[in-house]
Amino acid sequence: MTSKPSPVDREKTLAVKTWLQRYGEACAELDHLSSRIDELRAKVEGAGVSRLDGMPRGTSSPGDRLGLQVAILEDLEAEAGKMVEECKRLYQQIDQAIGRIKASRRRADMVAALRARYLDGFPWPEISGMLFGDHDDYEDRRDSYLRRTHRLHGEALAELAELLKNDDIMEGDKESELRTS
Numbered sequence: 001m002t003s004k005p006s007p008v009d010r011e012k013t014l015a016v017k018t019w020l021q022r023y024g025e026a027c028a029e030l031d032h033l034s035s036r037i038d039e040l041r042a043k044v045e046g047a048g049v050s051r052l053d054g055m056p057r058g059t060s061s062p063g064d065r066l067g068l069q070v071a072i073l074e075d076l077e078a079e080a081g082k083m084v085e086e087c088k089r090l091y092q093q094i095d096q097a098i099g100r101i102k103a104s105r106r107r108a109d110m111v112a113a114l115r116a117r118y119l120d121g122f123p124w125p126e127i128s129g130m131l132f133g134d135h136d137d138y139e140d141r142r143d144s145y146l147r148r149t150h151r152l153h154g155e156a157l158a159e160l161a162e163l164l165k166n167d168d169i170m171e172g173d174k175e176s177e178l179r180t181s
Contacts, residue, residue: 009158009161012158012161012162012165013154013157013158013161015161015170016157016160016161016164016170017157019094019169019170020094020114020117020118020160021118022090022094023087023090023091023094023118023119024121026083026086026087026090027087027121029083030080030083030084030087033076033079033080033083034080036076037073037076037077037080040069040072040073040076041073043069044066044069044070044073091119093169094118094119095115095119097160097163097164097169098111098114098115098118098119098160099111100160100163101114101156101159101160101163102159102163103155103156103159106152106155109131109152110152110155110156110159111156112130112131113127113131113149113152113153113156114153114156114157114160116130117153124146124149124150125142125146127149127153128142128145128146128148128149131145131149131152132145132148132149
């Protein structure tokens with residue numbers, strides 16, 4: 001039986017896990033921004049339609065408001081472009097770090113679990129199915145395989161934490177994050 005990791009090890013693996021989650025968070029933020037852009041674009045495109053309902057309108061020029069919305073839309077699209085580049089950078093950085101795992105016979109499973117979780121965003125049951133679904137007893141022992149997936153993930157995080165302990169990779173991200181904020 002393996003021993004429990006020390007509190008220092010838990011801190012390291014938690015830091016690596018938080019670092020790995022940055023890609024998913026950046027993608028979620030990009031998705032929200034893209035939705036906002038789509039809604040604003042629909043609003044701007046619909047603004048040119050004349051209203052024939054006979055209701056009185058305010059005295060402000062509709063062109064002023066439309067021009068402001070178009071400018072905001074352009075700014076949001078530029079921001080989205082920057083976020084796409086940031087997502088690509090994070091993806092490549094995380095993928096390369098995960099690829100450095102050198103564990104012996106379980107390397108392929110560790111790498112697959114981390115990539116599926118942090119780069120592809122799969123939920124745990126799907127990851128378990130990807131890793132162990134071809135075993136004859138998978139359907140009967142689904143919970144056992146899910147626990148095995150979690151243990152494998154924990155081992156992979158510890159391995160990655162050990163690999164990254166002397167790298168500036170995670171600290172560098174914090175610095176770039178501060179520069180862009």
